[in-house]
Amino acid sequence: MRKTTKGKDFGAAVVITILVAALMLLLTAALVIGYFGGSTDGLATAIIFFCALMYLAVAVGVVVALWQRWKEIQGGEEDEAKKY
Numbered sequence: 001m002r003k004t005t006k007g008k009d010f011g012a013a014v015v016i017t018i019l020v021a022a023l024m025l026l027l028t029a030a031l032v033i034g035y036f037g038g039s040t041d042g043l044a045t046a047i048i049f050f051c052a053l054m055y056l057a058v059a060v061g062v063v064v065a066l067w068q069r070w071k072e073i074q075g076g077e078e079d080e081a082k083k084y
Helices: 011-036 042-074 077-081
Strands: none
Touching: 011 042
């Protein structure tokens, strides 16, 4: 088991973030495009847009979490965690 993560690559987190955000954006696009391809109803439109906003919230949340983690690593959080 390694004793430190110093010098380790941050690339895996970036790749996963890009994949999750892209998947959520594709799901949102498919949901909206698929819905408007047929007949539209007021309540169904509200539900579709709510689901689309939830997908977008997940995408934004993943990017924000990556940004916060990047700031923690830049601030030396990795070295602080070794004390415990």
